Amino acid sequence: MSTGIIILIVLVVIAVMCVSIYNNLVKLRNNRENAFANIDVQLKQRHDLIPQLVATVKGYATHEKELLEKVTAARSAAMGATTINGKIEAENTLSTALSGLRVSLEAYPDLKANQNFLQLQGEISDIENKLAATRRFFNSTTKELNNAVQTFPSNLLAGMFGFKKEPMFEIPQTERATYDKAPEISF
Numbered sequence: 001m002s003t004g005i006i007i008l009i010v011l012v013v014i015a016v017m018c019v020s021i022y023n024n025l026v027k028l029r030n031n032r033e034n035a036f037a038n039i040d041v042q043l044k045q046r047h048d049l050i051p052q053l054v055a056t057v058k059g060y061a062t063h064e065k066e067l068l069e070k071v072t073a074a075r076s077a078a079m080g081a082t083t084i085n086g087k088i089e090a091e092n093t094l095s096t097a098l099s100g101l102r103v104s105l106e107a108y109p110d111l112k113a114n115q116n117f118l119q120l121q122g123e124i125s126d127i128e129n130k131l132a133a134t135r136r137f138f139n140s141t142t143k144e145l146n147n148a149v150q151t152f153p154s155n156l157l158a159g160m161f162g163f164k165k166e167p168m169f170e171i172p173q174t175e176r177a178t179y180d181k182a183p184e185i186s187f
Helices: 003-060 062-080 084-105 109-113 115-150 154-160 173-180
Strands: none
Touching: 003 062, 003 084, 003 115, 003 154, 062 084, 115 154
């Protein structure tokens, strides 16, 4: 065999590997974007239910106006976010506001017995569980993409084609201490 044919074979093999690596990176990026689209579906349902929940609570807790306004503002900010990273940050703020609302509602036994409120609370709880599952899937696809972007030999092509390490959907550092602490349960 001549050296020209060997060089040609090596170049073809390298080209096939590069195409394969690039296609895998594109597939992983698209999987991550699809996973976030699934989060968007759950967030839309969450955002649609929040006004109903707030309206129900307003009837019982008129003096909790500031908390309700905080939830409404956080919802608006979450709906207005346009980038994946912006949505992650806005949704974390909304989750914090909803947690504050849940804690505040403990003072209203009549509200907790209201059928409409119970139904809305159940629906929001269901959506929160679905959101947790879709966020886990999103983080899994993000991890796969990040592994591909950072490992050899795909990292060589990733940088050339603009692929970069992407952030996970995680609890902000400022709130981590709250979630690390065991919940207080009292009867």
